[in-house]
Amino acid sequence: MSGFRQRPFEKGIAQPSRSCFEGRTAGGIALSIASSGCSGIQSALDPAGPQAAHIESLWWLMVWVSAAVLLLVTLATLYAVSHGRQARGLDAEPEATPDPVAERKRALIVAIPVGMTIVTLFGLQVASFTTDRTLASLSTDNAVVIDVIGHQWWWEVQYVETTPSLRVTTANEIHIPVGQPVVLRLQSNDVIHSFWAPNLAGKKDLIPGHETTFSFKADRAGVFRGQCAEYCGYQHANMGFLVIAEPPEQFYAWLKKQRAIPPPPDDPIRQHGQEVFLASTCSLCHTIQGTPAAGKVAPDLTHIAGRQTIAAATLPNTPGNRAGWIVDSQRIKPGNRMPPNPLTPQDLQALLAYLGDLQ
Amino acid sequence: METVHKLSALAYPVAVVLLLSGCEREERRFREPPPATTAIESIRLSDLQPGVPTPAPAIANPYEENAYALAEGKRLYSWYNCVGCHFQGGGGIGPPLMDDQWIYGSEPQNIFATIVQGRPNGMPAFGGKIPAYQVWQLAAYVRSMSGLVPKAAAPGRNDGMSVKKPEASVKGQPPKKTGRPP
Numbered sequence: 001m002s003g004f005r006q007r008p009f010e011k012g013i014a015q016p017s018r019s020c021f022e023g024r025t026a027g028g029i030a031l032s033i034a035s036s037g038c039s040g041i042q043s044a045l046d047p048a049g050p051q052a053a054h055i056e057s058l059w060w061l062m063v064w065v066s067a068a069v070l071l072l073v074t075l076a077t078l079y080a081v082s083h084g085r086q087a088r089g090l091d092a093e094p095e096a097t098p099d100p101v102a103e104r105k106r107a108l109i110v111a112i113p114v115g116m117t118i119v120t121l122f123g124l125q126v127a128s129f130t131t132d133r134t135l136a137s138l139s140t141d142n143a144v145v146i147d148v149i150g151h152q153w154w155w156e157v158q159y160v161e162t163t164p165s166l167r168v169t170t171a172n173e174i175h176i177p178v179g180q181p182v183v184l185r186l187q188s189n190d191v192i193h194s195f196w197a198p199n200l201a202g203k204k205d206l207i208p209g210h211e212t213t214f215s216f217k218a219d220r221a222g223v224f225r226g227q228c229a230e231y232c233g234y235q236h237a238n239m240g241f242l243v244i245a246e247p248p249e250q251f252y253a254w255l256k257k258q259r260a261i262p263p264p265p266d267d268p269i270r271q272h273g274q275e276v277f278l279a280s281t282c283s284l285c286h287t288i289q290g291t292p293a294a295g296k297v298a299p300d301l302t303h304i305a306g307r308q309t310i311a312a313a314t315l316p317n318t319p320g321n322r323a324g325w326i327v328d329s330q331r332i333k334p335g336n337r338m339p340p341n342p343l344t345p346q347d348l349q350a351l352l353a354y355l356g357d358l359q
Numbered sequence: 360m361e362t363v364h365k366l367s368a369l370a371y372p373v374a375v376v377l378l379l380s381g382c383e384r385e386e387r388r389f390r391e392p393p394p395a396t397t398a399i400e401s402i403r404l405s406d407l408q409p410g411v412p413t414p415a416p417a418i419a420n421p422y423e424e425n426a427y428a429l430a431e432g433k434r435l436y437s438w439y440n441c442v443g444c445h446f447q448g449g450g451g452i453g454p455p456l457m458d459d460q461w462i463y464g465s466e467p468q469n470i471f472a473t474i475v476q477g478r479p480n481g482m483p484a485f486g487g488k489i490p491a492y493q494v495w496q497l498a499a500y501v502r503s504m505s506g507l508v509p510k511a512a513a514p515g516r517n518d519g520m521s522v523k524k525p526e527a528s529v530k531g532q533p534p535k536k537t538g539r540p541p
Contacts, residue, residue: 190518208519284439284488297438330389339490340390 042225044198051201051216058131143181150193150206153235154312168258171299177251197226218245234335240313261290273354402472420467422499423508432500448504457504465534470498506531
């Protein structure tokens with residue numbers, strides 16, 4: 001340990017680089033990791049709306065200011081090391097009676113950076129405050145109001161309507177119209193969660209017993225991933241969701257389709273699937289509109305086949321994944337609230353056929 | 360002085376071992392097989408028996424010693440709306456569950472059967488709608504309400520708003536057999 005610590009002083013700081021290639025690969029990897037955060041479906045640096053754009057500008061401002069500060073501090077440190085008392089050939093012992101002129105100079109050397117620090121931090125605070133005010137000033141006229149309820153470990157999504165029969169309930173997938181503001185009313189059913197779709201806006205906590213509201217707007221169509229950003233238990237890391245921004249006409253068509261109750265199955269296999277659903281443990285927790293299944297503690301499955309993912313944006317919504325999830329979800333997300341369901345192959349296939357048709 | 364030093368040298372490893380033993384109280388097993396699925400067959404609702412009266416076979420519910428299972432039972436108690444009738448154990452529409460009166464028996468398998476089969480005058484049959492292991496978790500939690508499970512395992516605080524004392528601080532109430540609805 002001590003040998004390692006002394007090495008730079010013994011051999012000098014400027015060692016010949018052991019391998020230029022090594023350094024370049026490491027740099028390349030670091031760069032690619034850094035830039036992979038700049039685009040994509042879950043990135044604060046690829047804004048798809050005005051709120052996220054404000055946050056992005058603030059983020060870049062802070063990055064550049066911090067980088068400049070780091071550079072200055074590093075240069076000052078290097079200067080101090082290379083121009084120390086020893087380097088200048090002065091006595092290493094401290095002066096017993098300091099020279100007042102030199103002391104004043106030193107005080108100035110300390111005072112100027114302290115002043116610069118205060119001014120910089122104050123400037124960043126003003127920028128942060130201004131960004132916050134800009135975020136709060138988004139007009140919510142003609143907004144789509146959506147209730148988002150956090151559960152361990154999934155998101156319940158309800159499109160608010162004054163007529164109860166027009167209310168749409170879905171899960172883990174939020175469709176929004178492009179160019180129209182969205183107001184989220186956030187609630188939690190158990191512990192504190194946090195809603196974070198970085199491409200669209202910042203974070204907002206979902207607090208049990210206290211509704212919070214949150215508004216944002218999408219400027220362009222796209223599928224964006226969001227994530228619970230407040231540790232909430234075992235499957236916090238897999239508590240994701242999708243925000244699907246689409247042109248208004250497409251959004252309202254989707255909403256209309258969601259309001260429709262799926263027709264009863266008309267072939268024997270899917271009819272058997274529905275029987276399995278209603279007769280087994282599924283129906284006590286899940287809802288399928290138009291059937292007696294009306295459980296409110298698990299995701300609404302009325303239009304399950306129309307969603308892109310299952311298990312809170314953990315798995316693509318394919319028949320195989322649905323089967324794996326139904327039979328033994330504890331293998332996929334240990335600790336989640338869905339019990340294993342040891343169904344017979346016939347029952348499982350019928351159930352899958354039934355669920356696969358709930359568009 | 361020398362012995363004191365020796366003793367303190369010994370105290371360190373002992374303290375470390377004691378502290379480490381506290382790191383993991385128990386394991387949370389998410390795919391645990393339920394204690395018994397044949398409980399229903401050994402349930403007796405009547406004291407009358409053919410032939411010589413024999414004691415009922417006891418079925419232990421290991422979930423009663425497992426804090427995670429008890430906490431899960433507590434969650435399921437609200438989840439499946441037991442609260443709707445029994446309230447937080449004090450009773451309302453359904454009989455209270457936190458006292459010493461047991462109409463259909465206080466043994467784990469009695470509670471299991473009551474949940475699965477339902478009982479006259481309002482208790483629905485949950486059989487086939489709740490997996491067996493969850494019924495056992497519920498049975499364990501119901502017994503914790505009257506202090507019949509180890510204190511170390513019983514829920515020590517409520518997750519949500521506190522409406523009553525946590526189960527861990529409930530005094531054990533030896534069951535009284537009543538055999539009839541109040």
